[in-house]
Amino acid sequence: MLTVGSFFAGVGGIDLGFLQTKKYKIVYANEIDKYPSTTYNANFEEKMDIHDIHDIKGSDIPNFNIMIGGFPCQAFSLAGYRKGFDDEQGRGSLFFELVRILKEKKKMNALPQVVFFENVKNLVSHDHGRTFRVILDYLEELGYKVKQQVLNATEYGNVPQNRERIYIVGFQSINAYQKFSFPLPIELTQKLEDCIDFNSRVNKKYYYTSQTFKQYNELKESIIKDNTVYQWRRVYVRENKSNVCPTLTANMGTGGHNVPLIKCKGGIRKLSPKECFNLQGFPKNFKLPAELSDTRLYKQAGNSVVVPVIKRIAINISDSLESI
Template sequence: MSVKYNKLFDKISERKMTPRELIEEAKCSANILTHLKNNEYISMASLEKICSVLNCGVDDVLEFQNKNINENPYAIKVVSLFSGIGGFEEGLKMAGVNYRVVFASEIDAAARKSYATNFDSTNLFGDITKMDEKMIPDHDLLLAGFPCQSFSIAGKRKGFEDIRGTLFFDVARILNEKKPKYVLLENVKNLISHDQSRTVRKILSTLNDIGYTVDFTVINSSEAGVPQNRDRTYICGIYNGTTKKFDKDIRSVKANSLKEKLNETDFRGFNFFNDISFNNVNKHMEDVLECEVSDDFYYNSVSIKDFLNINHFTDVDNYEERIIKLFDLPREIYNDLERQRRVYSVKGISPTVLARSDSTKIFVERNGEKAIRKITAVENFYMQGFGKKFVDNIKKIGTSKTQMYKQSGNAVSPPVIEGITKKLIYDYLMPEKFNDRNNNDAV
């Protein structure tokens, strides 16, 4: 999909102006005209200046066109916000979903570059806060892993004014304008309890106000066969869906507590996440480790080797992550953070993958001896559930190790998205979509 400005040039002709005269009167830079003639994206600010001169709206001069005339009209149309490297898209791909991203947005240039090496980036744009919601194409499903922010003015204003200035506002304004039938959001675990649950309640009530029936829960990525202890909040909404009282949440005590409170109100909820089952193949870190790892990742000092050789460690069998408790650990291996004092058994699962290189240390055998090393940037991706081909593509474009840690640590876990979207699309979206088509064909 690309932008097209035929209607704009028609307007210019009607006004008996030349394109250059319009650009000069709108006080836009000269290269804007080149972008317009080439049907290239220009900023919303420039479009608004042009429309002000022409006394019309943006919709009157802008339209979208599909570059590929062979695109499957039966594909699920998806909008992806805060796309990162495409974790949501990879999850849809794993689910075998026939989908087409009609619009995606990611502010980070390096992440956009990594996205483009694995997915069609024709419809990938930058800062969503600069995009007019009216420019977003119609779609069936909106996906967003938006950052968590405090809603400091929550309760003091009404409607959208409560969330203005937060990144969730950009999700909400698009939902309010385009009203896709389904929405799936991802956020940190603590969203449920953040600011005494005021933040999540504001998000949920905003979705209700727009017209969405909503369910939410906390899912650990390990449930989907990912070798990582990663809790994340997921919110699913159906536009004009059937409202039901929440059942007991089978995954999260905090989510269940909030649901019990919402059941006492007129909140529009439904039960979705309890029915999701994952392809629960238990994986451990040792299943995704690289065979050959550079010496740079190992702690090779004499003090550490001596320390390991005299067995200053115990293997904790009854703990999910199988932490190796190291006593009197040499200071060079950690900083003051408690997490840095831990070394993890490869027979367990990783702690939550973070966006930096020094976050996880593992206990391994190397050349018949005990050793401690950091996980590699590639392993960081594997512990999120990304496949080898996906990661190889990112490596091929010269992505730095620092960026690879950052991008994998900030991503959603695709196998979790796979499980959620299989349920959402095959049980909800596709039956309705095809029923609508069948009804239209019968008319």
């Protein structure tokens, strides 16, 4: 059983993808935000360490074979400020805390065999590619041979959400590196109605009305089809004509820009948090703590990962390690 150390774990989407393969065991998980930590602890045996990563030493963490993490992406995101390592909130620089921990593990002769990171597609092109080059240089300095690829959930996860992300895998072993390849595309057989309940009346808080939304008439004129997803784009409605959901974002619960909307029984409504987690490929039995507000759950779903894509990559990683 390969051991895993998880960083910036959020609600555990990456962790879950690895665990679903039955090849890995989580021995450590870290996330500073107490709200996704609450969701994580409701679903995983290994309980979350909620200390600031700046305060965590390599010697304080159990040794592990694989480091996984989705280091904060807002600084590199098309939906964010694109400031990268210069982000004034320090989010871009958090990658260097992972490097620090790896260096400390190396001094202990306990450097992980593999690193696996997920991030926004824009990370590759940010600052004309210089940001990504810095990341690769640091990993290569530590001895990792790195492969990376942008994968879309619709093509590689059988999930009806248009979500492109960069996946980065680094191996200490040149043989494992050479054996590893990213998954091949698969057919999208899962439909929107497998993730979204178009046929039932849900809690009234999810519905838009003329009393609760001043541009309701624009919604009513544009949102006319069942079994598809629209987006409210501040001043207009955009229909997604590819029969998949647009990329879920962390601000879906604020009622502002890029809110996915559907026409269903009872009228026009936004997706529920559970439906958003469904569209990220989380299993139906994944627990969403009742004490957390919908706004926090929307943020957690939007910040998470597509679990089936992670699982497919995790299988290929373990196969590569087993072959050497």
